Amino acid sequence: MDFTCTYASPLGDIELASNGEALIGLWFKGQKYDAATLSPTAQEKPGDSVLTQARAWLDAYFEGRDPGEIPPCAPRGSEFRQLVWAKLAEIPYGELVTYGDIAKAIEADTGKKRSARAVGGAVGHNPVSIILPCHRVVGASRSLTGYAGGIERKIALLKLEGVDMGTVTVPTKGTAL
Structure with missing residues (x-):
């Protein structure tokens, strides 16, 4: 239930x-x-x-504090999505990684090559956002690619964590940093 x-x-x-x-x-x-x-x-x-x-x-x-250890999570999804979501849980508070970084980490763990695009699809379907911090994943050029909750929320979450927004780009016109 x-x-x-x-x-x-x-x-x-x-x-x-x-x-x-x-x-x-x-x-x-x-x-x-x-x-x-x-x-x-x-x-x-x-x-x-x-x-x-x-x-x-x-x-x-x-409240703007690192809340520490995440609650127990059991997101529902394919084996590949589970691998990606487990990598999300490893991203430290206030830090960014790329989709390619996650793909390389999964390849290192499994021996199977994965594309950044495939990782992006799994990240986009993350059912436990914020706690499994998909908002901390950026494109290879440090661009703030999509976020299921909206790019404005992604920006707000990163700012809350103290991410230097001068180090990222927003590809969408009209979105203020």
Whole structure:
């Protein structure tokens, strides 16, 4: 059984989802792929211990502090996506990596060559955003490529973590840093 609750973040409402043992989802309401891996029989249960732990983590995060160890996560997806999402969990707070960096790390672990484009697809479908920090992944030229929650939120999350925004570029016209 899946359980959900809403978290009111400074960047908009977030839906959290748990299977009772681990976090399975964290989506900005209305974002691309919102709740894509959530069971249709999910029930609202704000008192779920995993959801309570995730809300505490998010409270610290949005206060501008490194919240430390992530809550238990069990995102649903293919074996390749699981490999990519595990690499996301290793990205330190306030640091950036490229899609190519992740592809090389997976190749080093598995012996199988993976493209940065394939990694990008998996990153884009990350069902536990922020906690599995897909916003910390940038293009090879340090460009802020897409973010399912919107490029403005990606920028806000990176600024919150103290990333020097002068070291990245935004390919979309009209987006202010």
